[in-house]
Amino acid sequence: MAMSSDLQLRYWAVAALGFAAVLWVLGDALLPFVTGAAIAYFLNPLVTKLTRAGLPRALAVSVLMLVAIGSVVLSGLLIIPSVISQAVQFTQAAPELLERLQQFLSARFPNLQGVEDALQGSLAAMGEAIRERGAALAQGVWRSVSGLVSAIVFLVITPVVAFYLLLDWPRVVRGADDLLPRQHAPVIRDLAGQIDRSIAGFVRGQVTVCLILAAYYATALGLVGLQFGLAIGVVAGLISFVPYIGAIIGGVLAIGVALWQFWGEPASIGAVVAIFVVGQILEGNILVPRIVGNSVRLHPVWLLFAISAFGMLFGFTGMLIAVPLAASIGVLVRFGLAQYQASSLYRESMTDAPPQEDDHR
Structure with a gap:
């Protein structure tokens, strides 16, 4: 006996509410498991390529996990402390930078003398706020991540979860396929394939693009x-998953610091500007088309909303799953719209619409 569409919708709604409830209650405890699953999903294509080349899956997983752990340890020892240290120093220098900006505006725009006091007060207050709260914010980024669970537990559980998921990935996929309702299995498989392509194209591709841009900006600005x-370079690169946002924020910060540091040296200031111009050309014409591709349809506004909403509701764990869920919801919405346009409701509404007169006679 076939289940009615209304009853099926209720079951799916209950499942979605149950998922949200579990995420709400166990969000902190789920963080290492979600992170491990994300790492496994990210590395699985590489494992598949190595196994097709003749390498046993267990050996391929072990090699990739060792490389990944080594990269994380190296970054933790060499890069992350320097980034945090420079971020703290930047917040301490912010008042002086903003004061230099106020002097520049006063010298270049003398007609603004009437609002100079208000401008100076606003910039001074902004600088003090950055200095007082910026250091705590910069240092709190790492504390907020490691404080969700014990740092030791997180660092131990995450690679273990990633290792076993990578090892059993084909079995997990087959098991999930066996649990699909037989009546809707073909449609669900097709939707799952679209979701996988969307997530893979955006997450795997955009993470790679962000890492390349972070390395480029940091190296170029350092030179x-x-x-x-x-x-500034690392921040600009890592937030480039939203188009133009990384370049705008990084460019404003870098050019502002360049004006403060290289005042009277137009060549150095121009070099900083050129770095971000080249970065945008590199991102828009080479990296994104070749790595991400044109098939991923995630609007920047929808992406920002998903990250903000899930981050506010479920904390850092919600931010991790925001992009995959946004991609999944996008695929489902497009599927729903296609079903609606193929339905009699849509076609009848088109048939019933009065014919429009041709204005181009």
Whole structure:
């Protein structure tokens, strides 16, 4: 006996509410498992390529996990402390930088003398706020991540979960496929394939693009000699998953620091500007088309909303699952719209619509 569509919808709604409830209650405890699953999903294509080349899956997983752990340890020892240190120094220098900005505006725009006091007060207050709260914010990023669970537990459980998921990935996929309702299995498989392509194209591709841009911006700004260049470059690269946001924020920070540091040296300031212009050309014309591709349809506004909403509701764990869920919801919405447009409701509404007169006679 076939289950009615209304009853099926209720079951799916109950499952979605149950998932949200579990995420709400166990969000902190789920963090290492979600992170491990994300790592496994990210590395699985590489494991598949190595196994097709003749390498046993267990050996391929072991090699990739060792490389990944080594990269994380190396970053933790060499890069992350420097980035945090420069971020703290930047917040301490913010009042002086903003004061220099106020002097520049006063010198270049003398007609603004009437609002100079208000401008100076606003910039001074902004600088003090950054200095007082910025250091705590920069240092709190790492504390907020490691404080969700014990750092030791997190660092131990995450690679173990990733290792076993990578090892059993084909079995997990077959098991999930066996649990699909037989009546809707073909449609669900097709939707799952679209979701996988969307997530893979965006997450795997965009993470790679962000890492390349972070390395480029940090290295280029460091070679120019820009103070806080490492921190600004890493931040600009890592937030480039939203188009133009990384370049805008990083460019404003870098150019502002360049004006403060290289005042009277137009060549150095121009070099900083050129770095971000080249970065945008590199991102838009080479990296994104070749690595991410044009098939991923995630609007930047929808992406920002998903990250903000899930981060506010479920903390850091919610931020981790925001992009995959946003991609999944996007695929389901497009599927629902296609079903609606193929339904009699949509077609009848088109049939019933009065014919429109041709204005181009």
